[in-house]
Amino acid sequence: MSAEYLVNGSVAVITLNNPPVNGLGLATRAAAVDGIKRALADDAVKAIVITGAGKAFSGGADIKEFNSPKALAEPSLATLIATAEGSSKPVVAAIHSVCMGGGLELALGCHYRVALPGAQIALPEVKLGLLPGAGGTQRLPRVLGLEMALNMIVSGTPVLSEKLAKTALFDEVFAADADLLTAAVAFAGKIADARPLPKVRERTVDYPNHEAFLQFSRNTVKAMSGPFPAPLKCVETVAASVTMKFDDGIKFERECFLGLMQTTESKALRHAFFAERVASKVPDVPADTPTRAIKRAAVIGAGTMGGGIAMNFVNAGIPVILLETKQEALDKGLATIRKNYENTMKKGKLTQDKFDQRLALISGTLSYEEIGQADIVVEAVFEDMGVKETVFRKLDEVMKPGAILASNTSTLDLNQIANFTRRPEDVVGTHFFSPANVMKLLEIVRGAKTGKDVLATTLALSKKLKKTGVVSGVCDGFIGNRMIEQYSRQAGFLLEEGCLPEQVDKAVEKFGFAMGPFRMGDLAGNDIGWYIRKRRYVESPQISYSKTADLLCELGRFGQKTGAGWYDYKAGDRKAYPSELVNAMIVQHSADLGVARRKVSDQEIVERLVFSMVNEAALILEEGIAMRASDIDMVYLTGYGFPLFRGGPMFYADTVGLPNVLAAIEQYAKGHHGEAWQAAPLLVKLASEGKSFNG
Template sequence: MSADYTVQGSVAVVTLNNPPVNGLGLATRSAAVDAIRRAESDDAVKAIVLTGAGKAFSGGADIREFNSPKALTEPTLHTLIRVVEDCSKPVVAAIHTVCMGGGLELALGCNYRVALPGAQIALPEVKLGLLPGAGGTQRLPRVLGLEMALNMVVTGTPVLSEKLAGTALFDEVFPPGTDLVAAAVAFAGRVADVRPLPRVRDRQVGYPNPEGFLQASREQVKAMAGPFPAPLACVETVAASCTMPFEDGLKFERERFLHLMQTPESKALRHAFMAERAASKVPDVPSDTPTRSIASAAVVGAGTMGGGIAMNFANAGIPVTILETTQEALDKGMATIRKNYENTVKKGKLAPEKAEQRIGLVTGTLSYQDIARADIVVEAVFEDLQVKESVFRQLDAVMKPGAILASNTSTLDLNRIAAFTGRPHDVIGLHFFSPANVMKLLEIVRGGETGKDVLATALALAKKIRKTGVVSGVCDGFIGNRMLEQYLRQAYFLLDEGALPQQVDAAIERFGFAMGPFRMSDLAGNDVGWYIRKRRAVESPHIAYSKTADLLCEQGRFGQKTGAGWYDYRAGERKAHPSQLVNDMIVQHSKDIGVERRAIADVEIVERLVFALVNEGAKILEEGIALRASDIDMVYLTGYGFPLHRGGPMFYADTVGLPKVLEAIRSYARGRHGEAWTPAPLLERLAAEGKGFNG
C-alpha cells in the first residue's frame, strides 16, 4: 500500500502499488504525495511519470476504507490531486488496464495523459448512489466535451481508451504491445521543457446551447433514475462545469457529493456493494483453499430449471450433458434451450455464432453412464425426497471419484440427501433461482460433511458463471425460502382479514419490490407452495396457515402456466388481471372462518410482509444458517426482488431502527395469528443494546 519511486534519466517514475487495483487508500495517497514532492525538489528530475503497478492504473477509492476515518484523513484525494496539479514539473499519467473513479480524477489532475489500448476508463460513482467527488464532473467535460462526459458520469459505464483517442483526454494512445513506462518516460522527456504547463482546469467547456441540451438531459435522466437521486445530481454538477468558474464548480460538486453520501439510497447501494464482496468469504475456508477443476458438467433433469442451469455452464464455456428419463422430455428441454438462445439473438444481446457455439456445448443423454466423467453434476428433479434419493444413489454408483454431486433442492434436508451417497464430503447444495439462466443468485448450501475444497470450488464456480454465491447452512428452506414462507404466510393472512391480492401486490410494489407475493406466486406456480404446505401439515402440524391458497389450488389455478391463479391471464400475454372469482372466494372464506373483514392500510401490509422477513432473518442469523446479515440482504436483493435502494431486509431494518421494528412486531403479535410474530431473541437483544444487524 505505497507508491514506488525510481528515476530513469531525468524522469521520475512514481508507481502506485496497492493491490489488487491500486486503490487510493490513505497510505497510498501519502506515499504518492511524498513521491511527487521528492521529484519536484530534485534538480536532476525534469518530469514525472505517474502509473500503477500490476493490473490497474488505479480503480479509485480503496473500498477497504469506505465509511472509515481514513477516507477523510489528510492527504485526501483532493490534496493529492492539488499537489500533482500545482507541481512545477510536468506530470504524465501513464494509464493501463483500469482507470476509474478517483484514479481517473487523479489522471485528470496531471498535465498529460498517455495510455495503452484496452484500458477501461470510467467514473462509476453513480452506481454507489454518489457522483465523482474529486473534480471529475468539472474536469472530464473540459477534455471530452459536455455530451460525452455527461453520459459517462450519469451511467458510470466504462469506455475503452482507444475509443477516446483523439479527444483531449489523451495526448497519446500507444499501439498494442508498447512498453508503457518506457514510452511514457520518452514522452515525458519530450515535454519536460514545455511551458506553461497545460492544466485541464484552465480549459473551457464549449457547447452550443448548453441549456437546451442540459434540460433535455434532466428530463431523460429523471425518467430513468427511479428512486435514486444520484443520476439527476450528476447532471446538475456536470452542468456546473459550463455555468460556473472552475473553483465554484468544484465547491458545488463537493456539496452535492457530501449530500449524496448521507442519503439512504447511497448507503443502501454502498452496503450492497460491500455485501456482495463479503459473501464470497467464509471464515474457516481460507482464500488459498485448493479448488477442484471444473472442465465439464452434467445436469439431471431437462425441465425449466435444469435447462436454465445447463445454459449457465454453456455460457461460461463449460461443456454440459443433460440427463433425462425419456426421449420426449429430453427433446423438449433441448428445444427450449435452443429457443432461449435464439430469442437472445433476436434481442440483439448475443451474436448468432456465439449462440450456436453455446448450443453446441450442450448435449443430451438418457444414460447415467454418459455423465460419469463429469467434474460436477447438478440434480434438478422434482422437489421430493424419494425422487432425490433415487437420483443420488445412481450418481454415487456411476460418478468418478472427486466429482462434485450438487442438488438444486430449494427446501429439503441436504444432509439427508448426502447420506444417500457414500461420499457426503462431495455433496453440496447449489440452489439456482428461476429462470436459472437469468437470475443472479446462487444459494450455496453447505452440508454437515461438505468438504472445504468443495465449498471453495462452488464459490469459484459461482463467479465463473456470473452468479452471486451466498453460503447457507442446512435448514428447511435455507435462507431465502425459509424467510419467504413467513412473508407468504402474512400475505395469505392479510387476505383472510380484509385485503385482496391486487391491494397487497400494489402496496409492496410501491415499496419497491419488483413483484408482489401474488403475482410472484402465479409466475412460480402456486402448486409449488401447495406441495410444501402439504409436507408441512405432516411434519409441522402446529404451524397455522391460511387455507385460501389451498382453495385456489383445489380449483386448478396454478398461475400463469394454467392461465389462471390469483389473477386471470389471457392467451398470449402475461399481464395479471384481477379475478372476480378469486376475490369472491376470498371474501366467502373470511365468512366461513368467522372473520369480520376490515380495511387494511398499505403501511400495515408493507410492515407485515417486510418485518416477517426481518424477524425470520434474525433467527437464521442467530442459528448460524447465514454467516452475516449482509448475506441475507444479498439473497433478497439478487434472488427475490427486494428493492435495491432499500439495501435488503436486514439493512432496511437497521435503517428503520430495530426498536421500531420490534415495537411493530410486538403490536402484530397481539392480533390475529399472533403466534407467527414471536420476536427473534437476536432482534430483542440488538434493539435493547441500540445496535443493528450490520455492525
C-alpha cells in the same frame, strides 16, 4: 511503500503500487505527494511521470479504507491532485489497463495524459450512489465536452482509451505494442521545457445553448433513475462546469458529494457492494483451500430448472450432459434450451458462431453410464425425497471418485440426501433460482458433512457461472425460501382480514419489489406452494396457514400456466386482471372464518410482509444458517427482487431501527394469527442494546 520513485535521466517516475488496482489509499497518496516534492527539489529532474504498477494505472479509492477515517486523512485525494496540478515541473499521467474514479481524477489534475489503447476509463461513482468528489465533474467536461462527460458520469460506464484518443483527455495514445514507460518518459522529455503548463481547470466548456441540453438531460435522467438521487446530482454538478467558475464548481461538487454520502440509497448501494464481496468468504474455509477442477458437468432432470442450469455451464464454456428417464422429456428439455438460445440470437445478443458453439457443448442421455466421468453433477428432479433417494443412490454407484454431487432441492433436507450416498463429503446443495440461466443468486447449501474443498469449489464455480454465491446451512427452505414462507403466510392472512390480491401487490410494488406476492405466485405457479404446504400440514401441523391459497388451487387456478390464478389472464397477454370470482371467494372465506373484514393500510401490508421475513431472518442468523446479516441481504437482492435502494431486508430493518421493528412485531402479535409473530430472541437482544444487524 505504496508508490515507487526513481529517476530516469531528467524524468522522475512515480509508480503507484497498491495491489490489486493501485487504490489511492492514504499510504499511496502520501507516497505520491512525497514523490512529487522530491522531484521538485531535485534540480536534475525536469519532468515527472505518474504511472501504476501491475494491472492498473489506478482503480480509484481504496475500498479497504472505505468508511474509515483514513479515506479522508491528509494528504487527501484533493491535496494530491492540487500538488500535481500546482507542480512547477510538468506532470504526465501514463495510463494503462484501468483508470477509474479517483485514478481518473488524479490524471485530470496532471498537466499531460498519455495512454495505451485498451485502458478502461470511467468515473463509476454513480454506481455506489455517489458522484466523483475530487474534481471529476468539473474537469472531465473540460476535456471531453459536456455531452460525452455527462454520459460517462451519469452512467459510470467505462470507455476504452482509444475511443477517446482524439479528445483533449489525451495528449497521445500510443500504439498497442508500445512500452508505456519508455514512451511516456520520451514524451515527458519532449515537453519538459514547455511553458505555461496546461491545466484542465483553465479550459472552458463550450456548448451553445447548453441550458436546453441540460434540461433535456435532467428530464431523461430523472425518468430513468427511479428512487436514486445520485444520477440527477451528477447532471447538476456537470452543469456547474458550464455555469460556474471552476473553484465554485468544485465547491458545489463537494457539497453534493457529501450530501449523497448521507443518503440511505447510497448507503444501501455501498452495503450491497461490500455484501457481495464478503459473501464468498467462509471463516473456516480459507482462500487457499484447494479446489477441484470442473471441466465437465452433468445435470439430472431436463425440466424447468435442469435446462436453465445446463445453460449456465455451457455459457461458461463447460460441456454438459443432461440426463432424463424418458426420451420425450429429454427431447423437450433440449428443444427448450435450443429455443432459448435462438431467442437470444434473434435479439442480436448471440452470434451464429457462439450459438453453434453453445449447442455443441450440450448433449442428452438416458443412461447413467454416460455421465460417470463428469466432475460435477447437479440433480434437478422432482421435489420428492423418494425420487431424490433413487437418483443419489444411483449417482453414488456411477460417479467417478471425487465428483461433486449437487442437489438443486429448494426445501428438502440436504443431510438426508447426502446420507443416501457413501460419500456425503462430496454432496452440496446448489440452489439455483428460476429462470436459472438469468437469476444471479446461487444459494450454496453446506451440509453437515460437506467437504471444505467441495464448498470452496462450489463458491469458485458460482463466480465462473457469474452468479452471486451465498452459503446457507441446512434447514427447511434454506435462507431465502424459509423467509419467503413467512411473507406468504402474512399475505394469506391479509386476505382473510380484509385485503384483496391487487391491494397487497400494489403496496408491495410501491415499496419497490419487482412483483407483489400474488402476481409472483401466478407467475411461478401456485401449485408449488400448495404441494409444499400439504407436506407441512403433515410434518409441521403446529404452523398456521391461511387456507385461501388452497381454495384457489382446488379451483385449478395455478396461475399464468393455467390461464387463471389470483388474477384472470387473457390469451397471449401476461397482464393480471382482478378476478371477481377469486375476490368473492376471498370475501366468502373471511365470512366462513367469522372474521369481520376491515380496511388495512398499505403501511401495515408492507410491515407485515417485510418484518415477518426479518424476524425469521433473525432466527436464521442466530441458528447459524446464515453466516452474516449481509448474506441474507444478498440473497434477497439477487434472488427475490428486494428493492436495491433499500439494501436488503436486514439493512432495511436497520434503517427503520430495530426497536421500531420490534414494536411493530409486538403489535401484530396481538392481532389476527398473532401466533405467527413471536419476536426472535436476537432481534429483541439487538434492539435492547441499541445495535443493528449489519453492525
